[in-house]
Amino acid sequence: MAVTTPSASPLTALDVVRDAPVIPVIVLYDVRHAVPLARALVAGGIRMLEITLRTPQALECMRAIAAEVPEAVVGAGTLRSAQDAEAVLRAGARFAVSPGFTPALARACRSAGLPLLPGVATSSEILAAQDEGLSALKFFPAMQAGGVALLKAWQGPFADVLFCPTGGVQPGNARELLALPNVACVGGSWLAPAPALEQGDWNAITALARQASGLRPDDLK
Incomplete structure (x- = not known):
């Protein structure tokens, strides 16, 4: 169930993963790209935006999007510590996304009131996340760790968990x-390709977002 507006409160992890089929994993090196990128993605139907903490500009990019694109829901990726959360x-x-799981980060x-999608790749990590009350998890690195086969294996013992591979x-x-x-959804970097960012080809990014918005499970049924 999607949240009704970007400013709806409180936001939950389930709201995040159920909003659209894809959460874009975004790496930004130029703050000038942040706002037009966010607008292009929102125009294509994608508004849960994971801005990764992989560059020195990441926090400034989050601030710009939060201030200037109210239709977007700013998320932070690559969280590794309590200091990152603050x-x-x-x-x-x-909302927050991490490559792994620790009780301290959870x-x-x-x-902080930040819904967290922690990264898990093993059954033990899933159990540890559930001990902290988390039931919407990032499966990472999904394809390298087992992909579809592992997700199918988890359906039995972890039927109450939703994943974002x-x-x-x-x-x-x-x-x-x-x-x-x-x-519930997948995470992917293909919605914000570096060449499109460098060229300012926002129409191409909107087109990619529209295609991603159409990646519904019903298409396979």
Whole structure:
């Protein structure tokens, strides 16, 4: 169930993963790209935006989008510490994504009011995340760790968990992943390709977002 407006409160992890078929994994090196990119993605039907903490400009990009694109829901990716959680919250992030899971990070995000999608790749990590009350998880690195086969194996023991597979996900395999009952959405970097960013080809990014918005499980049924 999608949230009704970007400013709806409180936002939950389920709201995040159920909003659209794809959460774009965005790496920004130029703050000038942040706002037009966000507008282009929103125009194509994608508004949950994961801005990764992989560049020195990431926090400034989050602040710009939060201030100038109210239709977007700013998320922060690559969180690794409680300090990261505090920093992205101040920058306007409304949800968080991490490459792995620790109880300390889960508690820091909960204290900050940031819904967290922690990365998991094993059954033990899923159990640890559930111990912290988390039931919407990022499966990372998805294709390298087992892909569709592992997700199918998890359906039995973890029927109450929803996953966002990320890592090696492309349009060619996204549909098969989205057809699984325990996959709510996928994460992918193809919605913000570096050449389009460098050229300012926002129409191309909107077209990619529209295509991603149409990656529904029903397409395979």
